[in-house]
Each structure stands twice: as structure tokens, then as C-alpha cells.
Amino acid sequence: MRNTQKIHYEELIITVSAYGLTLKDPLNREQYINGASFNKILSLYEFDRRLRLLLLGVLETIEIAFRTHISYEIAHKFGPLGYKNKEHFINEQFHQDSLNEMETLIKKSRKGELFIEHHFKKYEGKIPIWAVIEVTSFGFISKLYRNLNENIKKHIAKTYYQIPYLYLESWLQTLSYVRNVCAHYGRLYNKKLTFKPRLFKEERKQFDNQLTFAAIYITQRLLTKTEGIRFITDLEALISEYEEDIDFSCMGLPSNWRELLIKINNQKS
Structure with a gap:
């Protein structure tokens, strides 16, 4: 028991040590600033x-919403199986790689996901987009969106988020990483x-x-007005x-961070 406790304590020391770097004296990195302590690092x-x-929690909300938007x-x-048609995507090789990844995810999900097994039994394994997208990751959805043809990307970005699609592409990639x-x-x-x-110029x-x-800012921009109030x-x-x-x-918190988040939330319909 004592050895286990020692290992856990040492792991904690290693884990929190990175936070202590912000408490180092900028003129002498071997020394800590006044007021620094282990409790402060903790x-x-x-x-x-x-x-x-x-x-x-909020990124899960964004992910679920975006799954709904993109699958719908x-x-x-393009139809329930339109995601299989390379003509609806920009890069043919990336589209094929995406299909291969989907097939792998579907096979892995057959035992644990009843709705996937249902489509195998009743529809001969023809899985519609609204089903297959449920077994993919945030990162996969971000890449899938990036490879869609411009017309549908523009439509999704404008209809649901009121932003140019190039921004939505970027934000999804960032939030996938943060997630x-x-x-x-x-x-x-x-x-x-x-x-x-x-980001926009302003x-x-x-x-x-x-x-x-x-990342916090773009998260706020992609939440609904009610979700945004709760997040703030x-x-x-x-x-x-x-x-x-x-x-x-x-x-990276500006002094008026709260006002910035409230402002963009108030601009939502």
C-alpha cells in the first residue's frame, strides 16, 4: 500500500510540475517568484x-448538434447513402480513406450498438448517414465536413452558424483538438x-x-443562446x-473576456 501511495504521489508531482513553470522568475528560471508555493501549483x-x-460538456453539445446538421x-x-458518392466531396483519396475508416468503425460497433446491427439484419448492411455518423469521432466529423463540396459546406455554415465555411472548418479542427x-x-x-x-479582424x-x-471564444460562438448563457x-x-x-x-484572457462572450451571445437569434 505504501509503495502504491508513493507512486501515485510521484505521478502527481510530475503532472503538476508543468503548472509551476508559470511561477518561475523570468529573470532566473531556477527560482520561483515571491508567493509561489506547492499549494498554488495544485x-x-x-x-x-x-x-x-x-x-x-459544452463540446459534446456542439458535437451532437453538428452531427445532426451534417447528417441531415x-x-x-444526396440521399441516405449519398456519403458514399465521391462526386459530393473534394478530395477523392480522402473520401475513400473516410469510407474505409467508416467501415472499420461500423464493424467494431456491430456488437455494442443495436442500431448498427439492426441495419445489417434488415437492410443488408446499408448504413444511412444518420446512423454511421453516430459511431464516428469529433475529429472524423471535422475532416468529413472539410472534404464536402463547397455548396453544402456554405449552406451548413450559413444556415446553422451564420459564418463563412472557412471559419467553421477552422473552428471544428481547433475544437476537435481541444476535445x-x-x-x-x-x-x-x-x-x-x-x-x-x-478569427475575424476585430x-x-x-x-x-x-x-x-x-478556443473558449469559438466554443461560445457555436453554442445556442441558452447554452451560451449557461456556459458564461x-x-x-x-x-x-x-x-x-x-x-x-x-x-490569453483579455480583461473584458466576459463582455466579449456576452456580446457574441446577444447577437444570436
Whole structure:
């Protein structure tokens, strides 16, 4: 038991050490700034953990909504099996790779997903888009959207999100990455985004697109008005609880972050 406890403690030390880097003296990286402590580092770790949980919840909402939008539009315009037709996509090789991945996912899902087995028994394995999309990941959906022909991409972006499709492509890629970070216990605090979201000119003036707030901002833009109000409330409560320990610059949080989120939420219909 003691050995197990020691291992868990050592793992915790390694895990939280990255948060301590923000408490280093910029003029002497071997020293910590005044006021730094292990408890403060643990607070940053706990804040980041709870931020990941908050984002996982709202990103799931966005993922479910987008699954619905993309499957409906593909089925409506191309038919239930229209996703199999390469003519509806930009890159033929990527389309074939996507079909191969879908086939693999369908086979894996036959035992655990009754609706997949139902289509095998009743429809000879002809799985409509609204069924197959349920066994794919956020990342897969992001790539599928990017490869759709421009007309349907424009329609989805304009109809459901009122933005140009190039922005929606970028945002889905960013949020797919963030979702994976959250799901695999990665770090968001003091970390640059691997996939930086495309921002409009006025937004670029107000915050950095390579830090976590950019992901928070585009998350807010893709939520419904009611979901957005709840997200702002939860985020504000979390930040308020850890405000004394957070270095806002490590998150890319501008001083008027709350006003920015409320403003874009008020613009939603």
C-alpha cells in the first residue's frame, strides 16, 4: 500500500510540475517568484482540471448538434447513402480513406450498438448517414465536413452558424483538438493551441488565437443562446473561484473576456 501511495504521489508531482513553470522568475528560471508555493501549483492544476470538464460538456453539445446538421444535410441533398458518392466531396483519396475508416468503425460497433446491427439484419448492411455518423469521432466529423463540396459546406455554415465555411472548418479542427486534450487529461493552462482558429479582424485585435481563450471564444460562438448563457455563468464561477491563482495571460484572457462572450451571445437569434 505504501509503495502504491508513493507512486501515485510521484505521478502527481510530475503532472503538476508543468503548472509551476508559470511561477518561475523570468529573470532566473531556477527560482520561483515571491508567493509561489506547492499549494498554488495544485490550485492551477485543479483549475485546469475543472476547466477541461466544463469544456468537455459544452463540446459534446456542439458535437451532437453538428452531427445532426451534417447528417441531415447530406441525407436531404444526396440521399441516405449519398456519403458514399465521391462526386459530393473534394478530395477523392480522402473520401475513400473516410469510407474505409467508416467501415472499420461500423464493424467494431456491430456488437455494442443495436442500431448498427439492426441495419445489417434488415437492410443488408446499408448504413444511412444518420446512423454511421453516430459511431464516428469529433475529429472524423471535422475532416468529413472539410472534404464536402463547397455548396453544402456554405449552406451548413450559413444556415446553422451564420459564418463563412472557412471559419467553421477552422473552428471544428481547433475544437476537435481541444476535445482530445480534455478527454486525455492534457493541459490547457499556459499551453499554445496546436490548431489555431481562424478569427475575424476585430477579434484578432482583442485576443491571441494561439491561446486557450480563443478556443473558449469559438466554443461560445457555436453554442445556442441558452447554452451560451449557461456556459458564461459556469465559466465565470470557475474563474472567480481561482482568480487569485490564475495568470490571465497564460490563458490569453483579455480583461473584458466576459463582455466579449456576452456580446457574441446577444447577437444570436
